[in-house]
Amino acid sequence: MESANQLVSVGTFQVLKLPLGFIRVLEWLFAIFAFATCGGYSGQLRVSVDCQLDKASSNLSIGIDFAYPFRLHQVSFEAPLCDGRRRESLFLIGDYSSSAEFFVTIAVFAFLYSLMATIVYIFFQNKYRENNRGPLIDFIVTVVFAFMWLVSSSAWAQALSDVKVATDPDEVQELISACKVMTNKCGSVQGPRWSGLNTSVVRQTVNHTLPHHNTHTTCMVCFVVIYSVSPQVFGFLNFVLWAGNIWFVFKETGWHKGGPARYAGAPPEKQAATFSQQQPYNQGSFDQSGGYSGQGDREQASEYSPVGEPTSYSNQM
Helix, strand or coil, X not given: CHHHHHHHHHCCHHHHHCHHHHHHXXXXXXXXXXXXXXXXXXXXXXXXXXXXXXXXXXXXXXEEEEECXXXXXXXXXXXXXXCCCCEEEEECCCCCHHHHHHHHHHHHHHHHHHHHHHHHHHHCHHHHHHHHHHHHHHHHHHHHHHHHHHXXXXXXXXXXXXXXXXXXXXXXXXXXXXXXXXXXXXXXXXXXXXXXXXXXXXXXXXXXXXXXCHHHHHHHHHHHHHHHCCHHHHHHHHHHHHHHHHHHHHCCCHHHHCHHHHCCCCCHHHHHHHHHHHCCCCCEEECCCCCEEXXXXXXXXCCCCCCCCCCCHHHHC
């Protein structure tokens, strides 16, 4: 407990009030939302097959479940053939796992780096600024993550639109052989809920607790808003945060500050040594005639001197 208190006491929490630290916290938070909304998603759709000539073979609620990482070609379901009791096994079309897993991977690594960077800002500020190495590494990593957020969000946005098409009940009906027969009737019972399956449960909880628990209700409403936002929206929000933070990280580097930034985090003795090397030698200098003329604290001899004393050094010769 004492070690924890000492660690907190040496921390520089004021950095969280600056744009550099505050945006890092936002990056950490929005990275959680990004991989939680995408990696934790599961959906379901339902279609119906009504066999007009064989009612006993009809299935008015065929459930098809799919989830992250959206390998739809591995999602199977059974549909009646409307020919006795025979049924066929079908699979959805498409494999979008690469884009989804790439998006989640970037989100997880961004979450870890933002957390680590925030800890360094708070507890290891001197080490971070030493020799200007920390800001330079931070700047390069920030640029890389901004670019990766743009790429992964764009790829996932395209993949998500393809997933929505592949899981559209009207598209799924075209895979069923019985739906290709004009005498049979096929329809859509339920489409996927892209806001997440937990959203409807939370809304019911909010409505139930609204008259009694204001604080709990506020938390639940925030939870609903978060899970109602599409994952690629969080991806582009993360890109905006990381791209905007490039400037604030760049300001910490020597590329922006020039010479003074090189020694901003150096130990005092190194700063003193560097400063002394840059100062001109003003203790004294030799003139062209070879004589030594003192400077500094010694003042030039006055042209007038008291009576009885020589007025200059030349009078003594």
